[in-house]
Amino acid sequence: MAQVRQVTSRIVSAIPRFDQREQQHTKAAVGALGEKVQQRWTSESVDPFRRVFYPENRPFNSPLRALLSVAEGPLNPKQVPVKDTARMSAHIKEVAKFFGARLVGICELQPHHVYSNRGLRIDARKGRWGEPIALDHKYAISIAHEMDYERLRYSPSFIDGAEVGFGYLESAKTATSLACYIRELGYPAMAHFHVSERVLHVPIAVQAGLGELARNNCLITKELGPRLRLATVTTDLPLAIDSPIDIGVQSLCNECDKCARLCPSQCLPKGPKQVERGYSHWVTDNDKCITYWNADRDKWNDCARCITVCPWNKPDRWWLRAAVWAVPKGRLARKLLLWVDNLFWSKRFHLHEGKGWLMYTRSTSAKKFESGQIHPDA
Numbered sequence: 001m002a003q004v005r006q007v008t009s010r011i012v013s014a015i016p017r018f019d020q021r022e023q024q025h026t027k028a029a030v031g032a033l034g035e036k037v038q039q040r041w042t043s044e045s046v047d048p049f050r051r052v053f054y055p056e057n058r059p060f061n062s063p064l065r066a067l068l069s070v071a072e073g074p075l076n077p078k079q080v081p082v083k084d085t086a087r088m089s090a091h092i093k094e095v096a097k098f099f100g101a102r103l104v105g106i107c108e109l110q111p112h113h114v115y116s117n118r119g120l121r122i123d124a125r126k127g128r129w130g131e132p133i134a135l136d137h138k139y140a141i142s143i144a145h146e147m148d149y150e151r152l153r154y155s156p157s158f159i160d161g162a163e164v165g166f167g168y169l170e171s172a173k174t175a176t177s178l179a180c181y182i183r184e185l186g187y188p189a190m191a192h193f194h195v196s197e198r199v200l201h202v203p204i205a206v207q208a209g210l211g212e213l214a215r216n217n218c219l220i221t222k223e224l225g226p227r228l229r230l231a232t233v234t235t236d237l238p239l240a241i242d243s244p245i246d247i248g249v250q251s252l253c254n255e256c257d258k259c260a261r262l263c264p265s266q267c268l269p270k271g272p273k274q275v276e277r278g279y280s281h282w283v284t285d286n287d288k289c290i291t292y293w294n295a296d297r298d299k300w301n302d303c304a305r306c307i308t309v310c311p312w313n314k315p316d317r318w319w320l321r322a323a324v325w326a327v328p329k330g331r332l333a334r335k336l337l338l339w340v341d342n343l344f345w346s347k348r349f350h351l352h353e354g355k356g357w358l359m360y361t362r363s364t365s366a367k368k369f370e371s372g373q374i375h376p377d378a
């Protein structure tokens, strides 16, 4: 793994700030992707897990919503002096891990990391829709949580959907606890997580040295591949920053297109990177992705197959460590890795029927809920 001066998604010009009203969860909710998508995206799911993590009607049954009240908060007036920023960074990383983070990195907060205008559904409800975002914290702490390998193999279904929701909750718990801790040291800090975010987590994680941006438009890390959820804490606590890294993701994605081939909506590009919005990357049709999420709400509410099928997505065993070791070694090693991956972790392996989880199987549908066949007592 090499530390590099610049992120491996080459930046060629100033990256404009992104308006949160243009992100797909919002576009789907406001009807910008058509009436059918809007109706499905904003209706209550038959799946109780979905209702716990993304409630339409009973927000007080949602632990994630309860954390909104501690995303920001009062400062301890007695400020702890910081004499050595490197020691403080090491300390903060330990604290984040104590609160549950698997990976932690630190970078300076850059203008393009922050949305230009507020555009979450909660902003519309609170009367701050479209308000310009002024977030001038100096640093961003990027936090990653592992998602379960087995549950993600069922994507798309209610099984991986529950795992994704739980990942949102776990990363929010860590981010809010860490933000509270920093405020208790006497420095401003804000937690950014699903339903309460003013930043783009992926460019922050890339800048903070957690991993690289891949063809599947996700962050890929050495430790977990793309199978993780992100949250961020922004702060003015004086900290030492990490460097971006090169773990060979650009080279492997140049030679592999598994995610693009197996994406059910065919929204990931099979060709080379392009420069768009000032940086070089594989440009995804994000609208098409969320439209697929809403194609059959009787069976799934979202999708994560581009994580499931990626050769970097392995349980933490010797295969993963061998693969991670092989990727930067050269073209031959990468070809061998992809050959082995196709042999042992083929489409069939990842997308098999499986034994299911709790009351769900891969093909659990709303009809089974409605007829009482799917029930915790069943």
Ligand code: B12
Residues within 6 Å of the ligand: 007, 009, 011, 015, 018, 022, 023, 024, 025, 164, 194, 197, 199, 200, 201, 202, 203, 206, 213, 216, 217, 218, 219, 220, 225, 226, 227, 228, 229, 230, 231, 268, 277, 279, 281, 284, 286, 287, 289, 290, 302, 303, 304, 305, 306, 307
């Ligand atoms: C809107 C949104 C979506 C949209 C748009 C997809 C997208 N990639 O942005 C939809 C609904 C399609 C979606 C799908 C998924 N999402 Co999503 N999504 C978000 C959300 C809430 C906002 C991102 C956004 O505003 N996108 C709109 C514009 C900015 O997208 P874009 O131009 O394509 O830019 C993307 C990248 O290029 C990168 N980026 C932007 N600017 C720059 C600049 C530089 C220099 C670099 C290096 C990168 C970079 O960030 C963007 C997100 O990846 C973030 C949370 C957050 N606040 O960051 C999660 C998030 C990106 N999603 C995530 C995940 C995991 C998924 C899914 C796998 C679904 C799932 N069940 O988990 C799929 C993957 C689809 C895909 N191939 O991208 C994770 C990513 C984890 C990871 N390993 O990287 C995030 C961070 C959520 C989280 N808290 O963990 N998502």
Ligand code: SF4
Residues within 6 Å of the ligand: 262, 263, 264, 265, 266, 267, 268, 288, 289, 290, 292, 303, 304, 305, 306, 307
């Ligand atoms: S989440 Fe599903 S539909 Fe969207 S890009 Fe990934 S594989 Fe394709």
Ligand code: SF4
Residues within 6 Å of the ligand: 214, 215, 216, 252, 253, 254, 256, 257, 258, 259, 260, 309, 310, 311, 312
């Ligand atoms: S599946 Fe292949 S092309 Fe897609 S992100 Fe993973 S390594 Fe890159």
